[in-house]
Amino acid sequence: MADIKTLKDIANRLRVYSIESTTAAKSGHPTSCMSAADIMAVLFHHEMKYDVKVPRGANNDRFILSKGHAAPVLYAAWHVAGHPGITHDDLLQLRKMGHPLEGHPTPRLDFVDVATGSLGQGLSVAAGMAYTGKFFDKSDYRVYCMLGDGESAEGSVWEAASFAGHYKLNNLVCIVDVNRLGQSDPAALQHDMESYKKRFESFGWEAAVVDGHDIAAIVAAFEKARASDKPFGLLAKTFKGFAYDNVAEGIADQMNWHGKPLGDRGAEIIEKIKATTNMEAFIAPPAPAGKLSENTPAQVTLSSAPAYKADDKVATRVAYGTALKKLGESCDRVVAMDGDTKNSTFAITFQKEFPERFVECFIAEQNLVGVAIGCGCRKRTIPFASTFSAFFSRAYDQIRMGAISQANIKLVGSHAGVSIGEDGPSQMALEDLAMFRAIPTATVLYPSDPVSMERAVELAANTEGIVFIRSSRPALPLIYSDMNEKFEVGKGKVVKSSDSDKAVLVGAGITLAEAVKAYETLKAEGTNVRVVDIFSVKPIDQQLLIDSANAAGKKVITVEDHYRNGGIGSAVAEALSEEAGITVKILGVTEIPASGPSAVLIDQHGISAAKIVAAVKKSLA
Numbered sequence: 001m002a003d004i005k006t007l008k009d010i011a012n013r014l015r016v017y018s019i020e021s022t023t024a025a026k027s028g029h030p031t032s033c034m035s036a037a038d039i040m041a042v043l044f045h046h047e048m049k050y051d052v053k054v055p056r057g058a059n060n061d062r063f064i065l066s067k068g069h070a071a072p073v074l075y076a077a078w079h080v081a082g083h084p085g086i087t088h089d090d091l092l093q094l095r096k097m098g099h100p101l102e103g104h105p106t107p108r109l110d111f112v113d114v115a116t117g118s119l120g121q122g123l124s125v126a127a128g129m130a131y132t133g134k135f136f137d138k139s140d141y142r143v144y145c146m147l148g149d150g151e152s153a154e155g156s157v158w159e160a161a162s163f164a165g166h167y168k169l170n171n172l173v174c175i176v177d178v179n180r181l182g183q184s185d186p187a188a189l190q191h192d193m194e195s196y197k198k199r200f201e202s203f204g205w206e207a208a209v210v211d212g213h214d215i216a217a218i219v220a221a222f223e224k225a226r227a228s229d230k231p232f233g234l235l236a237k238t239f240k241g242f243a244y245d246n247v248a249e250g251i252a253d254q255m256n257w258h259g260k261p262l263g264d265r266g267a268e269i270i271e272k273i274k275a276t277t278n279m280e281a282f283i284a285p286p287a288p289a290g291k292l293s294e295n296t297p298a299q300v301t302l303s304s305a306p307a308y309k310a311d312d313k314v315a316t317r318v319a320y321g322t323a324l325k326k327l328g329e330s331c332d333r334v335v336a337m338d339g340d341t342k343n344s345t346f347a348i349t350f351q352k353e354f355p356e357r358f359v360e361c362f363i364a365e366q367n368l369v370g371v372a373i374g375c376g377c378r379k380r381t382i383p384f385a386s387t388f389s390a391f392f393s394r395a396y397d398q399i400r401m402g403a404i405s406q407a408n409i410k411l412v413g414s415h416a417g418v419s420i421g422e423d424g425p426s427q428m429a430l431e432d433l434a435m436f437r438a439i440p441t442a443t444v445l446y447p448s449d450p451v452s453m454e455r456a457v458e459l460a461a462n463t464e465g466i467v468f469i470r471s472s473r474p475a476l477p478l479i480y481s482d483m484n485e486k487f488e489v490g491k492g493k494v495v496k497s498s499d500s501d502k503a504v505l506v507g508a509g510i511t512l513a514e515a516v517k518a519y520e521t522l523k524a525e526g527t528n529v530r531v532v533d534i535f536s537v538k539p540i541d542q543q544l545l546i547d548s549a550n551a552a553g554k555k556v557i558t559v560e561d562h563y564r565n566g567g568i569g570s571a572v573a574e575a576l577s578e579e580a581g582i583t584v585k586i587l588g589v590t591e592i593p594a595s596g597p598s599a600v601l602i603d604q605h606g607i608s609a610a611k612i613v614a615a616v617k618k619s620l621a
Helices: 004-025 030-047 068-081 122-136 155-166 193-202 215-227 264-275 316-330 348-353 365-379 389-404 432-437 450-461 510-524 542-551 568-575 598-604 609-620
Strands: 062-065 143-148 172-178 206-211 232-237 334-338 358-360 382-388 410-414 443-445 467-470 493-496 504-507 530-533 536-538 555-563 583-589
Touching (some): 004 030, 004 215, 004 264, 030 143, 030 172, 030 215, 062 068, 062 122, 068 143, 122 143, 122 155, 122 172, 122 365, 155 172, 155 193, 155 365, 172 193, 193 232, 215 232, 316 334, 316 348, 316 410, 365 382, 382 450, 410 450, 432 443, 450 467, 493 510, 504 510, 504 542, 530 542, 542 555, 542 568, 555 568, 555 609, 568 583, 583 609
Parallel strands (some): 334 358, 382 410, 504 530, 504 555, 555 583
Antiparallel strands (some): 443 536, 493 530
16 A cells, blocks of 8 residues: 555655756756656555665666756656665765766666656667567566657657567556656647557557646556556656645746756745655665576577688678677677668578567667566667668767667678679668767777688677677678687787788778789789788777888778778777878778669779779889
8 A cells, every 4th residue: 555645755755856956067958857747656655666875776666767857856866766876965976076976877786777858769769668568588687667748759759669669568667757848938739648558559559647736646656567468658748847735836847948957946845845744754665575596697609610611602691690609608698689671681581580589670770779678688689780880870869878878789880882782872871980989998809701700799799898899791702711710809819911011901891802802913913912801890909000001011901891981990980090101091881872883882882802902013213
């Protein structure tokens, strides 16, 4: 039986602390916290089952505050619940340099699974967590996600809603704090609660409209959610800046208070709230009942070494599927997801072997990445997400936020560059290396044959954080004949060399194969060059590049099936920028391509063996 009076007092404590912390910070979003306070009180002291001393425990219910600007009420909730590391004094350090209570939540705090604040992303992550709980962990923990009404305009919200409805994630509750007001204008639907309800229902959810300031109604709605066989939308009609007994008159439900501390009004409102509130009110959070063990996967290895013959030609995208299946055989926490391209990325190879560990995310790349982030939270799985590399650009903000979230996800992009041929420029990834290189914590691997691809997938599984692997569509010849060839993150390889090399050719993927052809042509004409497989684009093997350049006339020519900006050439030039006398010539795509045969496009855009030979001769002239 819910203790309504105590829950109401807890909600008032959350309001007070939110006002106090934002006043001390002289910035923040107290009114967005005040609208959510009643829901947060019920969630943290009646509905959610969790161990406050082990916030990321495997059996705990999960909570994501998608409306991350309401961070002060989240911090206050954990303080009131008894988190040993969050004191009242800590709340007053909100937004201070060096303090973990930042303006928006990040996983620097042990009770935050993912960073939020770039709006519209929380529900996808929550859906990934809920999918993991229902289908991978097969546990009874539940997942709660609070959205603001403004962010419900984001398309990614409805990608997630569609996913959750399709998979009937009845362990997922999406709370929408419909406080009517946005930052600079009222939200589009304002308090049209029936439209919100119809939208969620149209995606296969059960939904209920409640008064978000009626504690008993909120409790009843959560009970209804537990009984549902569908994901549940709790649509709370609230008022921005709300406090009971109209003590926030002139602020509640008024424009121009978004993102502003309450100033002198804050002290007045706090005094009035305290006058009717037990500021020691507390209800111990319900304990979790599950029996999952904490997951700390050991080294993950391929179940067998690569097995190719010297004359084999295999596309690296095909080798990706082979490697992923092998990882799945050796580790049951490896899972895969795709955006309806699995027969092109070859994630289908894994799906055929492990259908229960494959998640079809359909053509919704923002949700694909968000679900992967959610699946990887709390080390429950090692998620590999694949699609055409160009389509990851649609999810770039999710990837950017994934880095802030310390996400452990492996992203594999196929159909890179002009070499894909007739499909044309809309399908050609020509910006992806630049995109992923810009992510501070990302590892970027670019294998050039099936052996290096299998090892890249193995490395990715064992490398913490975001790893991007670029795969190619054309069948490529074997570069590495030793099936036990060792590859490392941050290390490249010299694949052709002599004692009289005149220049260094640096490539990866299709352009490494072209560089080897150029090497053979030049060698037959009496000119020796060194060929380097960059493999690890980030971190890059700087010492290998320096040593190779110094041994080969200080002339470096990079070749990439990518725009000239931000890719291999840029990475190599940056690595060599402080080395005296070394010149770097970058061969890459310089204009928007068109459809055509692969070989013709490679030559037309200046990255074929013939064009490499011409560039070497020009540099030596």
